[in-house]
Structures are given as C-alpha cells and as structure tokens.
Amino acid sequence: MEIETIKLERIKDFDLAHIFECGQCFRWNPSEDGESYVGMSGDYAGKASFNQEKGELVLEVTGGDRKFWSNYFDLNTNYSLIKETLLYSEPKIEDAIEYGKGIRILNQDKFETLISFIISQNNNIPRIKKCIESICRNYGENLGEVFGEERFAFPDPERLSKATVEELMALKLGYRSKYIVASTKKYMEEGCPANYDEVLAYPGVGPKVANCIMLFGLHDVEAFPIDTWVKQIMKDMYGFEDKDVRGMSEFASKRFGEYAGYAQQYLFYYYRDRK
C-alpha cells in the first residue's frame, strides 16, 4: 500500500489526544512511540502527527486528498469563535474548555457512525473498539499491512449486509447483533437517515445513541447526547435529577444553543478524565 504525505498548516485549536480520546470515534489509537495517532477514516488508513508550536498537521495516508482530510478534521471551522461564544453564555464551562481546548468534531462516515454507536450502548470503550475492529476484520476490505499491521476498512452497508445475527454473536457483539443486522438492512433499503426522528427509528437506537449519531455522523452540532457522564455533570453543575433527561436537554438547548454539541464534548471530556 502506497503512503502519501499531506501537510496542513496554520492550525489552531487542535490536539490529537483531545480529538481522539473524547469519545467520538473508535478506530484511532496512539502509536507505539506516543508521537502520533494511527487509525482509519472511512476507507483510508492514516498516521497523524501534530506540531503544536508550528500549528502543523502531518498526515501519512493511504488515500484521500487534502480536501478529504481537512474536512475530516473539521479544519474549516473556527473553534476560537465557538469557545468564546460558549464561554460568554456559560462562564462555568471555562475549565472544561481549557482542558479540552484541542477538541474538534470530526466529519465521519455516516453508516460507520450509525453502527458504531449502536454497539456503544451499555458498553465500555475498550470493548466497543474490539467489537468494531472485529466487524472490520470480518466484513471490511483488507488494505494489507499499513503502519506495522494489517488494516481493514469499515464495511459499507453492502458488505455488512452479508453478516448474520449468528455470525455477529460469534464475534461477541452480544445482543446488539440483531440491531446491527436489522439496521444495516434498513439503511440498504431507505438510504441514510437525515434527521433525528429518522435516526431514532433505527433498531437499537434510542435517544442517547440517536444524538451521538446526529452529532458525530450527521455533524448536527446542536445535538446534545446525554449519557451517564453528562447526567452526572448536569447534576453537579445545575442540580438536575438523574431521571430528568428532558429537562437537561431543554436546558442545554437554551444555554448552549447552536453550539450545544461542542459544549457536550468539552464537558464530557473534562469530567470523564477527572474521575
């Protein structure tokens, strides 16, 4: 597999650890030497290194042009403005923003995001990653050895539709297996969901997962996923009851408005790491 290098410059508000550890994606991991992150975006493998002083992102990739990767890392969005705006409407978010100041909300593949977050329900990150890799290894295109190991693309709907519930159970996907099979079928038949209600209509997708798919898959940055961590945050910061998800959601919409999704990421990343 041929590797090409793409250099993107004059980048602010960017930190690979913040981006890849804030829970929005599952296929990037730190390299052995800790100098970079290696993973997949769609059908392409990549190795990303960022020089904070120079504001320079160096990508070694198996495909995708500057435009693709620039869009993937959301480099055309002004995060300084987003942070200023959030800080103005909610000064209490300052520490969280400082802690995760390099977060960017990636532009990820929609189908992959749908399936990945169905897997994420009632699950933990190491196992989510293992499940997804297992799916790629069994149903995705083999790219051969890249950056020291054999790498596989996430299967497109066509490929994943070959999977049966029994096979997925054998891959330890658990009770989510039937959701994956049914959701893949639905996606094949109906095409990509375009709004919250359409996403919510997928098997194995409830309010939390639907909001993750809206935010990370459809890049609807007003979406505010409320998981156990965010519940804890809303309780600590604003005194919400655990069960009052509706109240939290309405509050987030009022307080953070069109940038609720960014606020969720800063808060989530900050609070999860403090525990």
Place this chain on the structure above:
DNA sequence: CGGCAGGCGGTTA
C-alpha cells in the same frame, strides 16, 4: 460473587 460500562426495547400500571 454482584455491580457496572458512553442504553434500548418490551412490558406493565
């Protein structure tokens, strides 16, 4: 061993 981890779907009252 029970409890839990980035919940959901089905059933009940």
Place this chain on the structure above:
DNA sequence: TAACCGCCTGCC
C-alpha cells in the same frame, strides 16, 4: 408516559 427489567460481554 413513567417506571421497571432483562440483556451479551468483560472487568473490577
């Protein structure tokens, strides 16, 4: 429409 509960698996 709110509350409860079972669920695959892995790790504490």
